[in-house]
Amino acid sequence: MYGLVNKGIEQFIVARYGAPAWQRITERAGEVPEVFISMEAYPDPLTYSLVGAAVEELSVGAAELLEAFGEYWILYTAEQGYGGLLEVSGANLEEFLRNLDSLHARVALTYTELRPPSFKVVAAGERCVDLHYHSGREGLAPMMIGLLKGLSKRFDEPIEVEQTSARSQDAPYDVFRVTWV
Amino acid sequence: MTATRGLPPSAVLEVFPFHLWLDEHLRLVQAGPVIHRLFPDLCEGDPVFAHFQILRPECPADAQALREHAKQHMVIEARATGLRLRGQILPIDDGSLVFLGSPWVTEVDELGRWGLSIADFAIHNPVADQLFLIRSIRATLDDTRKLAARVEDHRKRLLASQQRIDLHLRHTPLAVIDWDQAGRVAAWNPAAERIFAIAEAAAIGRDPSILRLIELPDEPRVGTTLKLVGATEESTVLLAHDIAGRSPTLCEWYNTPLVDASGQTIGVASIVRDVTDNLRTERALREAQKLESLGRLAGGLAHDFNNLLVALMGDADLALMKLRADTGAAAHIEQILVHAERAAELTRQLLDFSGHGAYRTQTVDLNEILRETSSLLAATIPRHVSVALRLGERIPPIDADISQLRQIAINLIINGAEAIGDAGGRIELRTRFEVLDAPLDDPLLRGGPLAPGPYVCFEVVDDGRGMAPDALAHVFDPFFSTKFVGRGLGLAPIVGIVKGHGAGVRVSSKLGAGTRFELWFPALAVPASAQAEQAEQATALGKRRVLIVDDEPAVRNMAVGVIEAMGYEVVAAAAGDAALALFDADPHGFDLVLTDLTMPGLDGHELFAELTDRDPRLPVILSSGYSHQRIAAYPDGRPATFLQKPYRARSLMETINAELERRAS
Numbered sequence: 001m002y003g004l005v006n007k008g009i010e011q012f013i014v015a016r017y018g019a020p021a022w023q024r025i026t027e028r029a030g031e032v033p034e035v036f037i038s039m040e041a042y043p044d045p046l047t048y049s050l051v052g053a054a055v056e057e058l059s060v061g062a063a064e065l066l067e068a069f070g071e072y073w074i075l076y077t078a079e080q081g082y083g084g085l086l087e088v089s090g091a092n093l094e095e096f097l098r099n100l101d102s103l104h105a106r107v108a109l110t111y112t113e114l115r116p117p118s119f120k121v122v123a124a125g126e127r128c129v130d131l132h133y134h135s136g137r138e139g140l141a142p143m144m145i146g147l148l149k150g151l152s153k154r155f156d157e158p159i160e161v162e163q164t165s166a167r168s169q170d171a172p173y174d175v176f177r178v179t180w181v
Numbered sequence: 182m183t184a185t186r187g188l189p190p191s192a193v194l195e196v197f198p199f200h201l202w203l204d205e206h207l208r209l210v211q212a213g214p215v216i217h218r219l220f221p222d223l224c225e226g227d228p229v230f231a232h233f234q235i236l237r238p239e240c241p242a243d244a245q246a247l248r249e250h251a252k253q254h255m256v257i258e259a260r261a262t263g264l265r266l267r268g269q270i271l272p273i274d275d276g277s278l279v280f281l282g283s284p285w286v287t288e289v290d291e292l293g294r295w296g297l298s299i300a301d302f303a304i305h306n307p308v309a310d311q312l313f314l315i316r317s318i319r320a321t322l323d324d325t326r327k328l329a330a331r332v333e334d335h336r337k338r339l340l341a342s343q344q345r346i347d348l349h350l351r352h353t354p355l356a357v358i359d360w361d362q363a364g365r366v367a368a369w370n371p372a373a374e375r376i377f378a379i380a381e382a383a384a385i386g387r388d389p390s391i392l393r394l395i396e397l398p399d400e401p402r403v404g405t406t407l408k409l410v411g412a413t414e415e416s417t418v419l420l421a422h423d424i425a426g427r428s429p430t431l432c433e434w435y436n437t438p439l440v441d442a443s444g445q446t447i448g449v450a451s452i453v454r455d456v457t458d459n460l461r462t463e464r465a466l467r468e469a470q471k472l473e474s475l476g477r478l479a480g481g482l483a484h485d486f487n488n489l490l491v492a493l494m495g496d497a498d499l500a501l502m503k504l505r506a507d508t509g510a511a512a513h514i515e516q517i518l519v520h521a522e523r524a525a526e527l528t529r530q531l532l533d534f535s536g537h538g539a540y541r542t543q544t545v546d547l548n549e550i551l552r553e554t555s556s557l558l559a560a561t562i563p564r565h566v567s568v569a570l571r572l573g574e575r576i577p578p579i580d581a582d583i584s585q586l587r588q589i590a591i592n593l594i595i596n597g598a599e600a601i602g603d604a605g606g607r608i609e610l611r612t613r614f615e616v617l618d619a620p621l622d623d624p625l626l627r628g629g630p631l632a633p634g635p636y637v638c639f640e641v642v643d644d645g646r647g648m649a650p651d652a653l654a655h656v657f658d659p660f661f662s663t664k665f666v667g668r669g670l671g672l673a674p675i676v677g678i679v680k681g682h683g684a685g686v687r688v689s690s691k692l693g694a695g696t697r698f699e700l701w702f703p704a705l706a707v708p709a710s711a712q713a714e715q716a717e718q719a720t721a722l723g724k725r726r727v728l729i730v731d732d733e734p735a736v737r738n739m740a741v742g743v744i745e746a747m748g749y750e751v752v753a754a755a756a757g758d759a760a761l762a763l764f765d766a767d768p769h770g771f772d773l774v775l776t777d778l779t780m781p782g783l784d785g786h787e788l789f790a791e792l793t794d795r796d797p798r799l800p801v802i803l804s805s806g807y808s809h810q811r812i813a814a815y816p817d818g819r820p821a822t823f824l825q826k827p828y829r830a831r832s833l834m835e836t837i838n839a840e841l842e843r844r845a846s
Binding site: 003004007034035036037038039040080081082084085087088106107109110111 | 289290292298299300309310312313314316317318320321324325327328331
């Protein structure tokens with residue numbers, strides 16, 4: 001994961017639980033760099049160990065923590081100067097979801113080692129779509145729910161999100177049903 | 182292949198949102214939609230360069246010049262807002278010119294200032310991506326600066342910490358020594374230089390042989406090896422070091438293996454404390470405690486023996502009173518008394534040693550005693566030993582037993598002469614007046630601690646062979662001697678005598694550099710005065726009744742016999758409680774009480790208090806074999822008369838008569 005993600009986790013923990021909590025989490029996680037460089041690619045296990053340590057230190061569920069972080073991520077990236085990128089990626093939530101791959105393609109121009117996920121939007125009825133989420137990484141589905149909720153707030157379009165299918169040997173991707181309410 | 186197709190006008194508007202189309206007179210024919218939004222005053226037919234100025238290349242704003250610079254990078258600036266557009270001029274066959282470009286911005290945040298957004302740029306336009314790239318690079322630069330600041334902060338803290346550690350290592354009294362994996366010195370601080378008398382430069386790289394370890398057979402705690410190579414556990418060891426010019430130096434070593442992050446032992450860190458003085462003090466204290474115990478035992482024995490002697494001598498005196506002087510038995514009884522007196526002298530010596538000796542103290546001029554003693558000894562001291570007096574002037578008097586003082590001086594002078602031996606030398610007797618501002622609580626001081634106040638300090642200094650620390654530690658032990666035998670208790674009684682006088686003694690010596698004994702006696706504020714004459718006592722003062730209290734039957738019976746022989750009526754009690762009951766039964770029936778001090782139950786002090794509470798004028802004589810129990814008056818001012826055991830019949834009679842006379846007067 002890029003340092004930008006790890007920095008996001010740090011700021012999320014500090015904003016929600018305080019700097020001392022982050023200090024304890026890094027001590028629990030083991031060898032954690034003092035400062036994350038946004039454009040530096042760090043090994044995935046480092047990010048997973050940070051999340052694992054946070055779950056233990058804060059006594060929260062991993063899914064709960066990842067969902068909250070997903071929601072925070074939308075706010076965080078906008079603050080980090082990527083609001084414009086989000087802006088050009090869609091005028092509404094559905095358009096944005098359909099442009100997610102395009103968005104990641106543009107991000108990959110800057111973050112050349114990016115291994116972005118891939119998305120597909122499939123109509124599932126009136127005011128309802130299924131979002132297919134393909135990722136080379138495991139365990140991040142709860143974060144997707146948080147991201148969708150964060151986008152809902154950004155576009156001011158209230159939605160309900162439900163994971164209707166999880167990645168398995170038979171299903172190569174997760175499916176989230178997004179219903180506008 | 183040549184291009185055969187052109188973009189339809191609507192596509193031009195979408196893919197070039199910032200273009201300007203000029204006719205051959207440089208008037209506006211068409212503009213991109215964002216240009217129209219940004220510059221609403223710009224209308225078709227307007228001369229374009231009335232709204233914009235050319236910044237690059239340097240050329241006039243005419244069609245021909247522009248055509249000539251068609252292949253160059255062009256920058257124009259809006260005269261109204263200052264927004265710069267960068268791009269190029271494209272000549273068209275019909276004579277018109279098209280400027281294809283986009284706003285020149287380098288920060289995402291800058292877009293808002295010009296009323297722009299990312300969405301204003303065509304998707305194919307790399308400017309948006311460049312902006313994000315620049316943004317990301319700037320964020321990374323910020324991260325790097327933050328990291329650099331943290332590194333700098335750590336560096337400063339590390340430096341400060343290192344300086345503190347350096348200061349600590351430089352000034353700590355503990356030697357700090359690091360050993361490398363091969364057991365060679367890697368670090369050696371100033372305390373190590375001091376303790377082992379080896380400079381850092383000479384120590385670095387050396388093995389432990391530089392420590393010059395020695396064995397001390399009389400100190401079983403001292404180890405013989407220092408394990409460094411392959412040490413995996415912390416260790417503590419006491420080692421003795423042979424350091425040039427010093428007596429053995431004893432050091433406590435605390436060794437900790439240094440293990441790196443990979444678990445590899447990279448050496449040993451040693452912290453070393455010089456405990457030579459501590460151990461010497463500890464040993465002195467141990468010896469003092471041993472002597473104290475021995476003294477207590479000797480004192481107890483002497484006390485009991487004194488009681489027996491009181492009875493023996495009293496009965497002998499009584500027998501003499503009842504026998505005619507010319508009978509043969511009287512001569513034998515006289516001999517019994519002579520032997521008893523010698524036995525009493527022996528108990529006196531024992532009590533001297535224990536510090537509980539019986540002293541006849543008086544106001545004494547120490548200088549005078551020393552002049553007399555040195556003069557007396559002149560004939561017995563070898564000729565090659567000179568005894569010099571360096572006596573201070575205006576030395577205040579002390580309260581001391583003259584014979585005991587002489588004994589001390591004689592013992593120390595003889596000790597000094599024998600230490601000097603045949604080589605010849607000098608003994609100095611010195612006195613000085615000294616006021617202690619603070620308590621003198623030196624562990625090497627026997628008889629101490631001394632309270633602050635004025636003291637007469639008496640020193641005996643010789644330039645003889647001196648003593649090694651081991652011998653010095655035993656100098657006051659009974660029967661201890663380095664040179665000779667047959668001196669009895671040796672210097673041991675000095676400590677007891679000193680204690681009995683509330684004084685202190687200290688000895689210092691170095692092998693080959695002589696010995697110094699220092700004695701401090703409390704100085705009296707009053708000048709020395711002539712010894713008061715002892716008045717002869719009258720025999721009997723008429724019919725009197727005396728209460729005798731002593732738990733020792735032999736003493737009690739002897740006293741009863743003597744007092745009855747004086748013609749007085751005697752009532753005896755074996756305990757303080759019984760005596761008090763007798764007194765309470767007949768409060769006006771006794772003219773005097775003689776009581777022992779050490780008794781089970783109500784002791785002599787308590788009985789004295791009870792009796793004098795009831796009758797403050799009642800004469801009470803206190804008696805004991807311990808001189809430290811001697812009492813002249815109680816703190817509340819009640820006078821007390823003391824009679825030292827063992828006493829002869831005559832001294833008992835004299836004391837009783839004196840008390841009765843005092844009461845009568």
